[in-house]
Amino acid sequence: MNEEYCAHFYVKSAVRLQRITILLLVFVVLFSGNLPAPVAAEPGVLGGRVLDIVEEPVQSAEVYIFDSLDVKRPADFISNRTGENGQYQVQLPPGNYWAVAVFRQGGGRFGPLAYGDKHSGEAVAFEVAAGVKRSMDFMVLNLREAARKHQKKNADLIRVTGKVKHESGSPAAMAYAMAHKLEQFGVLPDYISAWTDTQGEYTLYLPPGRYYLGASLGFPPKNGYILNLNQQFIEDTDKVDLIVDKVKEVQ
Amino acid sequence: MKVDRLAAILMFVLLIPAGAGAEVLTSDTVWSNEVLVKEDILVPAGVILTVMPGTVVRVLPADSTKTDPEYVSHRTEITIRGSLNVQGQKDAPVIFTMAGGVQQELLDSWAGIIIDSGTADIAWSTITGAETALTVSHGKLTAEKVSLVENRYGLIIQGEDSSVSLNRSIVEKNDYGLFLLNGGHLTRKDSTISGNGKKDEFSGKSVPSLPIRSYSPEDKVTSRVYRDEALLGVTVWKGRILVEGLVRLPPEAQLLIMPGTVVEFSKKDTNNDGIGENGLMIQGRLIAKGTSSAPIIFRSAEQNRSMGDWDSINILGSDQLQNLIEFCQIEDAYRGMHFHFANVAVTNSVLRNNYRGAQFQESLVIMGRNIFYNNKSGVQARDSEVVFEHNEIINNQNGANFFRLDLKAHHNVFASNEHDGLRVREGVARIEDNLMIGNRFGLLVADANYTEVQRNFIASNQEGGLALRNSDHLRISGNAIQNNGINGIIIRESRGIISGNSIAANGERGIAIVSYSGSITQNNIFANSLYGIGLEGSSDIDARDNWWDDSDLVREIYDGDDEAGLGTVHYLEQSAVPFSFTWAWPQMSGDVVWGGNIAVTEKVTFVQGSKLEVRPGTTVRFDQGAGLEILGVIESKGTKESRITYTAEEGGELGYWDEVSLQQAGESFFTYSDFSYATWGIHSHFTPLRITGCRFMDNYGGMRFRSGPVEITGSVFKQNEIGIRSFRGVGRIDRNDISENEIGVFIREKGAGLALQYNNIYANERYSLRLGDFNRQEVNARHNWWGGDDPAVVIFDQEDESYIGKVQVDPVLPGRLDTIVQ
Secondary structure (H helix, E strand, C coil), rough: CCCHHHCCCCEEECCCCCCHHHHHHHHHHEEEHCCCCCCCCCCCEEEEEECCCCEECCCCCCEEEEECCCCCCCCCCCCCCCCCCEEEEEEEEEEEEEEEEEEEECCCCCCCCCCCCCCCCCCCEEECCCCCCEEEEEEECCCHHEEEHHCCCCCCCCEEEEEEEECCECCCCCCCCEEECCCCCCCCEECCCCCCCCCEEEEEEEECCCEEEEEEEECCCCCCCCCCCEEEEECCCCCCCCEEECCCCCC | HHHHHHHHHHHHHHHCCCCCCCCCCCCCEEEEEEEEEEECEEEECCCCCEEECCEEEEEEEECCCCCCCCCCCCCCCEECCEEEEEEEEEEECCCECCCCCCCCHHCCCEEEEECCCCCCEEEEEEEEEEEEEEEECCCCCEEEEEECCCEEEEEEEECCCCCCEECCCCCECCCEEEEEEEEEEEEEECCCCCCCCEEEEEEEHHHHCCCCCCCCCCCCCCEECCCCCCCCCEEEEECCCCCEEEEEECCCCEEECCCCCEEEECCCCCCCCCCCEEEECCCCCCEECCCCCCEEEEEECCCCCCCCEEEEEEEEEEEEEEEECCCEECCCCEEEEEEEEEEEEECEEECCCCCEEEEEEEEEEEEEEEECCCCCCCEEECCEEEEECCCCCEEEEEEEEEEECCCEEEEEEEEECCCCEEEEEEEEEEEEEEEEEECEEEEEEECCCEEECCEEEECCCCCCEEEEEEECCEEEEEEEEEEECCEEEECCCCCEEEEEEEEECCCEEEEEEEEEEEEECCEEECCCEEEEEEECCCCCCCCCCEEEEEEEEEHHHCCCCCCCCCCCCCCCEECCCCEEEEECCCECEEEHHHHHHHEECEEEECCCCCCCEEEEECCCEEEECCCCCCCEEEEEEECCCCCCEECCCCCCCCCEEEEEECCCCCCEECCEEECCCCEEEEEEEECCEEECEEEECCCCEEEEEEEEEEEECCCCECCCCCCEEEEEEEEEECCCCCEEECEEEEEEEEHHHEEEECCEEECCCCEEEEECCCCCCCCCCCCCCCCCCHHHEECCCCCCCCCCCCECCCCCCCCCCCCCCC
């Protein structure tokens, strides 16, 4: 099972089966073929909450339950639609199941997801025993959210982006951005971007903090450059435009 | 259940005597009796593997995500880069087979024997249970009395430099028998290739080579030699550097490589596996910042440089700073670049002649405007966040292989890779605006939960275009999937939406479906050779509201109506008109087919060697200023009953869109094609061109051309500023109707090469025929009808300006020609 998607749900209070119950189940499974007539088992219950990426309840979501790992087909059981509190519940005959949660922006119950609809990812396997209530929460994401959720970016770094421009305001291609804790640096500043493209766009990865920023066309930058934009960065920041070679020569 | 089967496998393994483990055979080796291959076997160059008579080789199958670049397949393989000598005999044949007791649906098959740049002589042998029994890729094989049975593919011969001699052999009961790809050669004698489930023989069509760039270093004298050592602090490299060991850069240290530096690695191969061990091991920070005029070169220091002479630029545990590799050329390595837990940007670089261009995991990587070519594997990555943009992955054995990434791959070219162009497994992927052409398989998406495949051109892949396997929440839209060798799309155990695509002219099926839950709607599906949709499973398919052109859907849908047990493809209701399809790619190569309703939003160039076929009934709508540039061939195949239209996206303004330009193009033609609101409908230079039955109306200019030969017949030029303009033109203009233009025909210079005869040229506002001030030559315009006017009045020539040429008009036709073909 995909560990990443496993992280999307939480088993809150799975009820442990008693040993005798397991033995009873084994007995029933082994000898059910010899029973004279089927006996309807007491259903179990699956319930819990459907949450979004910031763990807020999702209204109007549903949980689809399948009796096999093939979950790319109409569901065998579908929960009620969640209310404001994101709660769902569904009764199930005892057995092994796989479940996913789905939120459809446009309502509806069947067919493939539309753009912006949300899904909980890999199906979660679980077992329901007779008369037992089992609790599982799901997190539903759309594609963009899933992408963000899976980012491998070093959590300590923030992303600073913008354009390097000439003094005329036109984008500077084949330039780069620099960041350093001090106005001046030795051979290189601590942080340096890749060459800019024709649009002058750059990305710097920085630990949060206050930096001096600048940009240059030549590499390496000339000795004595003084970076002149001083700014605090505490989270990903965009539109930090820099003027190329706008630096002061050391007196 | 899995545990039981694995236990069975383990028991099976324990019961069989071990004969060979997984390894690179570093010296000549002999196999005899029973041999169990648990993992990959590689026979490197210079080594001979001999298999004695009567040997049974059992291979344990696996479909893994192995990362060693020297291996070719994802499955367990026996790869020959040296020599294989299988000495089976009539009474003691050799058998290669999958290790028994393993159910194929659980662990799939073993890869087979891959002769990769090596040679093989195989006699009296059977190969079975493999993905491909024998793959010959740039190698040579002689097979005598060989049976290739019950594999997925029997024999694949890949590349013009591959040759196989197949004597008294049998290829049968496979899914596919013989595949000849990229010009592989086969000679056969008394051999049978028949009784294969899906296809006995298939020959893939390769696409013309794309231009490939590389950097050339300046000659420099070696300025510094490094051996096994650690670089502390800040080290600057420039000039020519020789590395004769493993150079380490500990945390906090920095290596700055200046533009124009050449870094060379000598070969040290202590374990005799053919792969060098010298390289860079960076835990600090690497800044290799070349420029386009002064790139940085990393390469072998050996006199005869070859793949794998040195190890890699390894960047490990360096994610607190961004490492930069820009305008670099990295060649002859085992892995050109290798990152773990790193933050790296790689831009404008060339990675060639490496076992693998780049490999990374658990990293944050931006790759832009790089080219990966002639590597065994272009790039492989897993568990990383990757932006992969504007790269070219060309002519590798395997293109790009991404596992469990947060991936944004856009505007890349994956072309002419011998196996997959792009393979994506698990993870989250947005795959947009890429070209995937001429690979064996264009794009594979497997085991993915969220994937968008949008606006990709997936075409002319030799076997299949887009494969979707065991994936959910797929959105496949805006793609052109065409001219692929067998199937455009093949779907197995997946769910999603397939909408807004153009799926055309694929070798067998537009869409082949084993199992799919989802919708197929609002696509244009046409001109696929065998079936629009071919169903192989029992589930019903929702394929309503697609446009099928003039297809006979009873014949072109293969489902339960054709074979008992199959599901039903629900294709009613179908759309009576094509859906608008926006052409999202500015530069095209290979064969391209247009049908339905095409929107062109910018200039689209068809490069030399390409061919654009425009099918009858197609409408091409151009945004303002957009147009076509044809450097290959265009065949605009309108018919009298089903004309082709080239017009403006909106409005009715002369010159709204640009032109269809043919520049030194191949022999091209337009039949029953109509042009309106263009700057010039057609603008042709030095191109053999036929225009038949076309209409040029309400353009600034209908058609202009230089040289030729050009043949314009049966066409209408009406209500343009200029109907036809010739500059040093050569050709024939006859049986056309040229009227109500400002100037009907304008011959600017050197009109002697034209024959303008048997046309109706009349009612043009200023002149029906005007010679330019630089035309000194006589022009043949005999046998035309000039609307009853005195030709001298409607023609501007020597009669009007003494220094320009004269138009010969006699005899003048007395009445209107009614033989114009329209």
